[in-house]
Amino acid sequence: MNNILSAKGIAKAFDDKVIFRDLDVDLSEGQTVALLGPSGIGKTTLMNILSGVMTPDEGRVTLCGEDITGKPGHISYMQQKDLLLPYYTVLYNVALPLIIKGESKKEALKKAGGYFEFFGLAGYEDKYPKELSGGMRQRAALLRTYIQSGKVVLLDEPFGALDAVTRRKMQKWYLGISKELELSTVVITHDTDEALILADRVYIMGEGKELDVIDLKDKPSNFELTEEFIKLKKQIVSYL
Amino acid sequence: MKRPKSIIDKLLPLGTFAVIIVIWQMLSVTEVVPAFMLPSPVKVVKAFVNDFPVLMEHAGYTLLESAIGMSVSIVIAFFAAVIMDRFILVKKAFYPLLVVTQTVPAIAIAPLLVLWFGFGLSPKIILIVIVCFFPVAVGFLDGFASADPDEIKLLRSMGAGNMQIFRHIKLPYSLPHFFAGLKVSSSYCIVSAVISEWLGGTNGLGVYMTRVRKSYAFDKMFAVIILVSALSLLLMALISLLEKKLMPYKKEERK
Numbered sequence: 001m002n003n004i005l006s007a008k009g010i011a012k013a014f015d016d017k018v019i020f021r022d023l024d025v026d027l028s029e030g031q032t033v034a035l036l037g038p039s040g041i042g043k044t045t046l047m048n049i050l051s052g053v054m055t056p057d058e059g060r061v062t063l064c065g066e067d068i069t070g071k072p073g074h075i076s077y078m079q080q081k082d083l084l085l086p087y088y089t090v091l092y093n094v095a096l097p098l099i100i101k102g103e104s105k106k107e108a109l110k111k112a113g114g115y116f117e118f119f120g121l122a123g124y125e126d127k128y129p130k131e132l133s134g135g136m137r138q139r140a141a142l143l144r145t146y147i148q149s150g151k152v153v154l155l156d157e158p159f160g161a162l163d164a165v166t167r168r169k170m171q172k173w174y175l176g177i178s179k180e181l182e183l184s185t186v187v188i189t190h191d192t193d194e195a196l197i198l199a200d201r202v203y204i205m206g207e208g209k210e211l212d213v214i215d216l217k218d219k220p221s222n223f224e225l226t227e228e229f230i231k232l233k234k235q236i237v238s239y240l
Numbered sequence: 241m242k243r244p245k246s247i248i249d250k251l252l253p254l255g256t257f258a259v260i261i262v263i264w265q266m267l268s269v270t271e272v273v274p275a276f277m278l279p280s281p282v283k284v285v286k287a288f289v290n291d292f293p294v295l296m297e298h299a300g301y302t303l304l305e306s307a308i309g310m311s312v313s314i315v316i317a318f319f320a321a322v323i324m325d326r327f328i329l330v331k332k333a334f335y336p337l338l339v340v341t342q343t344v345p346a347i348a349i350a351p352l353l354v355l356w357f358g359f360g361l362s363p364k365i366i367l368i369v370i371v372c373f374f375p376v377a378v379g380f381l382d383g384f385a386s387a388d389p390d391e392i393k394l395l396r397s398m399g400a401g402n403m404q405i406f407r408h409i410k411l412p413y414s415l416p417h418f419f420a421g422l423k424v425s426s427s428y429c430i431v432s433a434v435i436s437e438w439l440g441g442t443n444g445l446g447v448y449m450t451r452v453r454k455s456y457a458f459d460k461m462f463a464v465i466i467l468v469s470a471l472s473l474l475l476m477a478l479i480s481l482l483e484k485k486l487m488p489y490k491k492e493e494r495k
Contacts, residue, residue: 053397073399083394087412087489096408100398128489148398 004029004184005050005075005152010059012045019045023059025186025203027152032178032185034195036236037205043188046205047156050186051077063152073101077154080161082141084129090140091116091125097148112147119143119177135166142174146181153178155187159194171197192236197224204236279459284466287459294448295467301443303471305361305433309368313425317373321380325410326402331381342374346432354440364436364444371432372425379421383414416490419483426475434468 005027012019019042027033035043048054050061055070068074076097084093091109092099094116098108116122119139129137138159145153158174159167171194178185189195195202196216204212214232223229261281267273268280279287288295324331346367353363387409395405437446445464452460484490 051397053393072397076394076397079390079394081390083388083391085391085408085412087415087487096395097398100395100400100404100408130489 002029003027005061005063005186007046007050007061008059010046010049010056010061012042012049012054012056020205021058025050027184027186029151029184030182031200032183032187032198034199034202035186035188035205036190036192036195036202038190041205043190043205044156047077047154047186047188051075051154074149075152075154076145076148077156078138078141078145078158080157080159082129082137084137084140084144086129089126089128090121090132093129094140094144094147097144112143115143115147120173134162135170138162138170139173146183151181151183153183153185155185157189158187160189160191167194174198192233193224195236196229196232202236276456276458279462283459284462287457288463288466291460291463295445295464298443298445298448299467299471302430302433302437302445305364305436305444306368306429306471306475308361309365309433310372310425310429312365313369313372314376314422316369317377317380317421320373321377321384321414322406324381325384338374338377341370344370346371346428347435350436350439353436359440359442364433364441367436368429368432371428375421375424375428376418377421379417379419380414383417384410386417387413415483415487419479419487422479423476426479427472430468430472430475 003026007023007025010023010025011021013021023046025033025035025046035046037043045054049056052061052068052070052072052074059069060067061069063074084090085096088096091113095105095108095112098111099105103111113125116125119142121136121140121143124132124136124140129140132140138161142153142155142158145155159170162170175198177183185198187195187198189198200216200219202214202216204214206212214236216232264278265281268275268278268283275283320334324334349370350363350367353366357363357366391409392405395409400408433444434446434449437444438450439446441447445468449461449464452464
């Protein structure tokens, strides 16, 4: 399979503190990759580098073979905070990336509106973010991310602010739409379960600054109830 | 359950107001306070009605000065805030100076302005700008600073430039702060106009006030004072209306 997004030899230090050196992350088309690690390990820094908002000290990031190191605007990421602008309607929020890119407002709103049904947001176009539930806001944020960056999506603790039940639902839902929309996803999380449920491959970021990789192939549909899941979880916990 | 309570909330201050008026009327009628010093509310209303055309003519001038002064204040405040927000050094250099200008009493500089700029519109407008500029500028500045850095980062990741970030993040975030500042300014605005009219000029409520004061027409004095308050209230109501129009999402939040 082709690597749609890849980071090679990434190094980054803030002042004298080395966050990571010589780090490789690869994302194949249609795959989901999880970066798992405790808070403060540099997950978000890595995300900033992948999205081009931050330039690494060394290494390159390529998207479909094109160098996008330090160039924002190609891939977007979604955070735990949904970051929907409170003064815009849900529809306008979702269409914002297109408006920023210079599409006409009418065109952008029409294009964005076309996805509302699919993302389970139909009927909420003209509401303000305040009026939506946490899960719906997260779906709106995801739709905005999708509209901005197309098939490559970075998620930074996407469902961390939701309650446990909603989080499960959102993870299941995400598995469904990522398959249907053929999304390639990098997801950052400190939740081992979430990494195992969502990802085809898990990168574990430990104190050693090296990445451990676990590949998960052909997961059964109720993977989180299998013994293998428990086994992997134990293994990961021992890494961390 | 909610509705009757809100009606009571509205009636309560009106009731207090009515009681005060009644007490005032009684004090005048019973001559506890001599009528020439404290005219009764009925006399004040009569004076207001009798002098209505003259009052309106003067009010027109005062409102014109206020409108120009306010508009100029808002425009200057906006650009000053944008520049100070963009260039942190400018902010550091000028912000303390702005605070100092606020401690200068309007009444003290008004005569100077008359000496420098004459009896026309300009000294009045300048005084209004000096008084009203600051709350609006601070409103804008605080508003720009209140923008969520994560949201700015998000827009950067969309490839947005400074102008777009200003348009989509900073400007909308500044609106509530701007309106808070504007309400403060508006309450100063008419009063500043009146004060500068006291000191010189041929038209305006301040001029009228000086004339009736010199002729000891206390009933007219009260009539014009009430008119000045009413105009300030009207201006504030107008700003609230504009606020609701420009920020429809605020209403939804309250639900």
